[in-house]
Amino acid sequence: MPVVIYAISAMALLGVVLRPWRSPEVAWAVAGAAALVLFGLVPWSKAAAAVAKGTDVYLFLIGMMLLSAMAEREGLFDHLAAICVAKARASAPQLFFLVYAVGTVVTAFMSNDATAVVLTPAVLAVCRRAEARPLPYLLACALIANAASFVLPISNPANLVVFGDRLPSLLSWISRFLLPSLLSIAVTYAALRWLSRHDLSVSIRSDVEVPPLSPSGQLAAAGIMLTALVLLGASAFGVSLGLPTLLASAAAVVAISIRKREAPWPVLEHVSWSIVPLVASLFVIVEGLQRAGLLQVLTEAMRSMAARSSTAAAMAAGTIVAFACNLMNNLPAGLIAGSVVIGAGVDPVVQSAVAIGIDLGPNLSVTGSLATILWLVALRKQGENVSGWTFLKTGAVAMPAALVASLAALWAQSALTG
Numbered sequence: 001m002p003v004v005i006y007a008i009s010a011m012a013l014l015g016v017v018l019r020p021w022r023s024p025e026v027a028w029a030v031a032g033a034a035a036l037v038l039f040g041l042v043p044w045s046k047a048a049a050a051v052a053k054g055t056d057v058y059l060f061l062i063g064m065m066l067l068s069a070m071a072e073r074e075g076l077f078d079h080l081a082a083i084c085v086a087k088a089r090a091s092a093p094q095l096f097f098l099v100y101a102v103g104t105v106v107t108a109f110m111s112n113d114a115t116a117v118v119l120t121p122a123v124l125a126v127c128r129r130a131e132a133r134p135l136p137y138l139l140a141c142a143l144i145a146n147a148a149s150f151v152l153p154i155s156n157p158a159n160l161v162v163f164g165d166r167l168p169s170l171l172s173w174i175s176r177f178l179l180p181s182l183l184s185i186a187v188t189y190a191a192l193r194w195l196s197r198h199d200l201s202v203s204i205r206s207d208v209e210v211p212p213l214s215p216s217g218q219l220a221a222a223g224i225m226l227t228a229l230v231l232l233g234a235s236a237f238g239v240s241l242g243l244p245t246l247l248a249s250a251a252a253v254v255a256i257s258i259r260k261r262e263a264p265w266p267v268l269e270h271v272s273w274s275i276v277p278l279v280a281s282l283f284v285i286v287e288g289l290q291r292a293g294l295l296q297v298l299t300e301a302m303r304s305m306a307a308r309s310s311t312a313a314a315m316a317a318g319t320i321v322a323f324a325c326n327l328m329n330n331l332p333a334g335l336i337a338g339s340v341v342i343g344a345g346v347d348p349v350v351q352s353a354v355a356i357g358i359d360l361g362p363n364l365s366v367t368g369s370l371a372t373i374l375w376l377v378a379l380r381k382q383g384e385n386v387s388g389w390t391f392l393k394t395g396a397v398a399m400p401a402a403l404v405a406s407l408a409a410l411w412a413q414s415a416l417t418g
Contacts, residue, residue, distance in 0.1 A: 002292035008035045009285050009292075013328045016278075018367070025373070026274040029281035036288045050287035051280045057160050058276050059242030061113075063249040064157075067224055068114040069270035070253050074217040076224075077122035082210040085130045090206035092132055096196065099123055099137050100189055103144035104151075109228040112145035112156050116375035117272075124382050132204040136196035138386060139394055142375045146368070147188040147402055149359040151181045154231045154241060157279075158369075161334040162355045164342060170235035176352050179413060180406040184360055187405045191398035216256050223252025275370070279331060286335040298336070302344040310347040311411055317341070318353030318407050322361030322399070330369045334358040349414040356406050363399040366391045 012032020016025045036042040042050075071077055080102055088095035107115045120141040127134040149156035153163075153173050160167060168176065193200070213221070227248040234244040257264040290296075306313040317337070325333045337358060341351045362368025366376050366388050379385060 002294075004039070005036065005041050005288045005292040006294070008032055008039075008041070009288055012281075012285055013332055016329055016332075024274065025370075026278040026281070029278045029285070033281035033284035036284060042284060042288045042291060046287055046291070047284045050283040053164075054161075054280055054283045056240045056242035057157055057279055059246045060154075060160060061157055061275055061279065062271065063227075063242070063245030063247075064111045064113060065271045065275070066246075066249040066253055066267065067110060067227060068118045069267045070220050070249075070256060071114075071224060072118045072121075073267055073270065074214065074220040074256065075211060076213065076217050076220050077119050078125065079211055079213045079217065081119070081122040081126040082208055085126050085204075085206065085208040086210055088130075088204070088206065090204055092136075092200040092202060092204050093193070095130070095132065095204060096136055096140060096193065096200055097189075100140045100144055100192075103141050104148045104185055107145050107148040108151040108155050110224065111154060112149040112369070112371040113374060115141055115145040116371040117378055120375055120378050121382055124379070124384060126208060129208045130204045130206070133199040133202060134384065135386065135390075136192065136199050138379065138384070139192060139196070139391070142372055142386075142391070143188050143192055143363050143394070143398060144185070145371045145375065146360055146363045147184045147398075148181065149371075150177050150184070150355055152232070153235050154228075154245075156359050156371075158330050158334040158358050159355060160241065161331065162338040162341075162358055163351065164338055165240070166342065166351075167235075167238075167241070168348075169238045170232060173235065176348070176410075176413070177356075180352075180356055180409040183405040183409050184356075184402045187402040188363065188398050191401055192394065195394055195397060216259050219256050219259055220252065223249070223255065227252060272374075278370075282332050282335055285332065286339065289336065290339065294336075296343075298340045299343040302340050302346060302350070306344065306346040306350055310349055311414065313346065314350045314353035314414070315407055315411065317350055318357040318410075319403065320357070321354055322357035322403050323364070325358060325361035326365040326368045329367060329373075330358050330362050333361075349410060352410055353407055356410065357403070360399065360403055360406060363402070364392065364395040 012028050015028025037047045084098035103115050106119050123137050123141055124134055127137050153159050153167055230244050230248045231241055234241055253264050253267050321333055321337045337354045341354055362372055366372050
């Protein structure tokens with residue numbers, strides 16, 4: 001019986017990562033979850049309970065997708081990208097820095113999916129108008145979407161998956177992750193800037209027109225800032241982030257719809273609703289792996305390693321999950337790793353290292369995270385493509401360097417605090 005569960009789960013996860021015949025990721029995840037239930041390997045009651053565990057994640061994702069769709073529709077990201085070109089003053093390195101900085105802010109306060117899906121097309125459009133070689137700027141959008149995704153709890157849905165209902169409060173999160181995240185952002189920037197030095201040596205146009213931001217666009221910006229404040233407040237008081245995200249984003253969408261005197265359906269049509277059944281199915285698959293005994297084996301191994309040395313366990317766990325993300329995508333990897341560290345009851349430094357690995361590890365390959373896959377899809381829709389090999393050559397330099405720096409900072413903090 002466990003062998004069958006492993007086989008179905010492996011096929012489903014490989015389908016999500018590889019997308020054979022260009023099939024959608026959600027089809028493989030749903031098929032895998034359905035097979036586990038229909039063959040009696042996961043009882044209906046257990047499957048329903050597993051799906052219910054992800055309620056906070058679904059609400060968070062829907063809220064962030066609503067904000068992203070609203071911002072895109074109101075031209076907010078096009079406006080920001082064009083401002084970057086104007087401020088760059090015909091300097092490609094300066095434009096690269098500004099795009100990276102905007103990507104950092106968007107990721108930190110709106111999640112990595114917003115950077116990958118919405119900011120990327122805007123950056124590409126501006127690069128074409130500025131006659132800049134687009135590859136460095138596109139890679140900047142992809143890599144910062146992961147490198148900055150543990151600045152705050154809201155920066156990556158995977159954070160909710162790893163910590164579950166034990167998500168640290170805002171102040172606790174910042175004390176744990178501020179230095180590691182700053183090093184992740186800085187080292188990733190330095191690596192990407194060095195690798196892109198030839199493309200950034202070419203001059204660019206500076207006379208790109210900045211599209212005016214409409215009153216509804218200004219309202220969208222205000223809605224995003226208000227949502228960020230709501231989420232920071234919720235995190236500070238230990239409140240689950242899903243419902244506040246959805247309510248705040250829905251309020252922003254409704255306000256804009258009233259301002260424009262139109263129905264909100266166009267915004268809803270731009271939301272990738274398939275992400276919800278995709279994530280829900282992954283919860284069912286992880287439940288299947290739990291019943292097959294895999295998580296128990298991993299939990300015991302983690303508990304044994306942590307008993308010998310929490311620091312060694314943290315460094316090993318962070319490194320292993322970082323590379324594992326590129327084999328099975330970071331959402332299922334995060335679900336498995338989160339279940340293991342919670343079940344093992346290990347020191348918080350181990351759980352923090354796992355979060356860093358889950359968030360930063362996907363910078364190695366295009367299959368590492370949902371955000372990077374969506375980034376690639378967004379590029380293809382615009383007639384652009386970045387090969388897996390090109391991404392891997394960049395990620396092989398940037399990801400390990402940033403991972404080592406971040407984990408070293410985490411270790412140094414834990415050593416200083418006892």
